[in-house]
Amino acid sequence: MATAISIKNLYKKYGPRYVLEDLSFDVEKGSIYGFLGQNGAGKTTTIKILSGLSIPNGGQILIDNMDLSLEADKIKNILGLVPQDSEFYDERTALSQMNYFARLKGLSKDEGQEQSMLLLERVGLENEMTKKVGSFSHGMKKRLSIAQALLNDPKILILDEPTNGLDPVGVRQVKQIIRDCNDNGITIFASSHNLLEIQEICTHIGILKNGRLITEGTIGDIRRLESNGVITVGIYNMSPEIVSLVEGVEYVVKTELKEKNILEIYVNSKTDVKPELNKLIVNNGGQVFKLIENSLSLEDAYLSATEMKE
Numbered sequence: 531m532a533t534a535i536s537i538k539n540l541y542k543k544y545g546p547r548y549v550l551e552d553l554s555f556d557v558e559k560g561s562i563y564g565f566l567g568q569n570g571a572g573k574t575t576t577i578k579i580l581s582g583l584s585i586p587n588g589g590q591i592l593i594d595n596m597d598l599s600l601e602a603d604k605i606k607n608i609l610g611l612v613p614q615d616s617e618f619y620d621e622r623t624a625l626s627q628m629n630y631f632a633r634l635k636g637l638s639k640d641e642g643q644e645q646s647m648l649l650l651e652r653v654g655l656e657n658e659m660t661k662k663v664g665s666f667s668h669g670m671k672k673r674l675s676i677a678q679a680l681l682n683d684p685k686i687l688i689l690d691e692p693t694n695g696l697d698p699v700g701v702r703q704v705k706q707i708i709r710d711c712n713d714n715g716i717t718i719f720a721s722s723h724n725l726l727e728i729q730e731i732c733t734h735i736g737i738l739k740n741g742r743l744i745t746e747g748t749i750g751d752i753r754r755l756e757s758n759g760v761i762t763v764g765i766y767n768m769s770p771e772i773v774s775l776v777e778g779v780e781y782v783v784k785t786e787l788k789e790k791n792i793l794e795i796y797v798n799s800k801t802d803v804k805p806e807l808n809k810l811i812v813n814n815g816g817q818v819f820k821l822i823e824n825s826l827s828l829e830d831a832y833l834s835a836t837e838m839k840e
């Protein structure tokens with residue numbers, strides 16, 4: 531696996547308190563990595579360290595195989611950062627704001643102007659280029675911030691809570707821009723405390739809690755790992771014996787009798803257990819008329835992961 535970001539045994543403390551403790555994970559090149567965690571988990575701290583705005587107390591960070599502590603200048607050229615709250619000059623137009631940042635990033639005037647116009651178009655602000663940023667909505671400012679981060683063609687885009695505070699239309703636009711960037715080969719690392727908002731675009735997620743990574747993997751892995759699902763079985767001749775036999779199966783977490791002949795079976799298994807449960811019920815006199823599995827939403831898996839690791 532080619533890695534875009536590799537974090538090894540990262541520590542950060544403020545005063546005597548560690549807010550990141552032995553944090554290690556890799557972000558695969560070409561992936562969209564959702565960095566999830568509740569408020570105060572340490573997401574912004576990690577992002578500040580990755581983007582060179584904060585110095586860790588221990589650990590190593592490799593970005594595109596370069597050590598951040600040794601090659602920060604080179605790394606700066608391949609990273610784009612979209613902070614949680616971007617600062618803009620209200621009196622500048624979007625284009626002059628972009629031109630200004632382009633110059634700060636070392637682009638010539640002409641290059642800067644060309645890239646700025648293309649990027650403003652890419653984030654859907656082509657008709658607002660000459661409008662003052664002070665008149666922009668929160669969503670427009672967020673898109674401008676993404677355009678700014680894309681100046682100079684970064685290989686990796688880091689976004690801190692990109693959907694925070696946006697209305698549903700704004701969330702959709704930002705997610706689409708993130709997808710487009712990824713389709714163009716940019717690796718994405720995006721933090722969020724709202725799993726539902728970003729789960730559909732992520733290829734991988736890591737869940738941070740109290741400065742430690744408690745779960746990590748592809749979206750599918752996380753679903754399977756933490757909790758599986760609920761199997762709803764309709765049984766005509768339900769009996770207490772059947773319920774107790776099902777409850778005795780090792781991967782059955784609990785059962786709930788919904789109506790007199792609907793049994794919900796909560797399972798925790800990595801394999802498909804429906805045939806086995808069906809057989810058990812039928813062999814013990816049950817007449818199964820329906821059997822449906824509902825996998826838990828990723829939100830449920832996330833909640834179960836954060837609760838399980840208390």
Ligand SMILES: Nc1ncnc2c1ncn2[C@@H]1O[C@H](COP(=O)(O)OP(=O)(O)OP(=O)(O)O)[C@@H](O)[C@H]1O
Pocket residue numbers: 544549567568569570571572573574575576723
């Ligand atoms: N400059 C600082 N000085 C002292 N403590 C800090 C500082 N910055 C962050 N912290 C603390 O570090 C912990 C992690 O904060 P961080 O902002 O990284 O979390 P987060 O996951 O990004 O949360 P949020 O979603 O609220 O932004 C919190 O307990 C926070 O209070």
